[in-house]
Amino acid sequence: MSEQNPYETLGLAKTASFEEIQAAKQKLSAQYEGDRAVVDKLEAAYDAIIMDRLRQRQQGTLDVPDKIRFAETSQKKAQASQPLVKSPELPQWLVNLRDTPETNTLYTALGVNGAIAIAGIFLATDLTSTLLTVALIANIYLLYRKEQRFGRAALIGIVALVAGIALGSGVNAILNSTGVTVAIAPEHLLLVLTSIVFGLGTSFLR
Structure with missing residues (x-):
């Protein structure tokens, strides 16, 4: 075999695909399996072509097929779109329990419970249990x-x-232990x- 460039x-x-290069080399x-000198020359030519393709790729002069370019671009976009840290997902039962109330619903719930709390302040302390029962019934109805x-x-x-x-018992216990007094019983x-x-x-909640 005479002196030739690696492709020859x-x-x-020079436009041969990587698959064609591999197939030709094999x-x-x-x-020429029995001729070691020729096989070595084929190996050297193959290595030279691979190095040339790598250099062209790094310089951006290698014509990459559209399907390969598109696949690489899609893979990079997919990797970029994936969050670095996956957010923990809430259990389904907890998701179903949460509610985003409408304005009227929010005002009604806060208004009813606010009225019970304010009324209780002006009533005798022995009516607290009764008011808590009323509050429980009212909130069950709203829910x-x-x-x-x-x-x-x-x-x-x-x-x-x-x-x-x-919560109330805990706060009262803390107030008693620290000697802090409040204006209400x-x-x-x-x-x-x-x-x-x-x-x-x-x-x-719902």
Whole structure:
């Protein structure tokens, strides 16, 4: 085989694809398998072509087929669109429990519970239990209007009542232990805090 450029050595045009280059190298290597000098020359030509293609690619002078270019671009876009840190997803039951209230619903829930809290402040402390019962019934009704599911409304209402009483009792205990006095009786403070929990729960849960 006479002195030729790498493409001529493999019998290829300079526009040959990578698959054609590989196929030509394998075919000629098999053809001249017994001639080590020729096989070495074919290997050298193949390596020279690969290095030339790499140089052209780095310089941007290599004509990349559209389908390959499009695939690379799509892959880069897909990788760029993926968030670096995947946001944790909320459990479905919690998603179903949340609510974005309409303005009227929000005002109604806060207004009813605010009225109960204000009324309780001006009434005797022994009526606190009665007012809490009234608040529970009112909030169960408001919750029931959203989904028409009484069991769920009752459960949310009871949980809100327990949470409110726990919050009020905790605040009263802290105030007593620190010697801080407030302008209203402990029972009234408990009612106010429970009403706040009721108002928020009825507004943003369903």
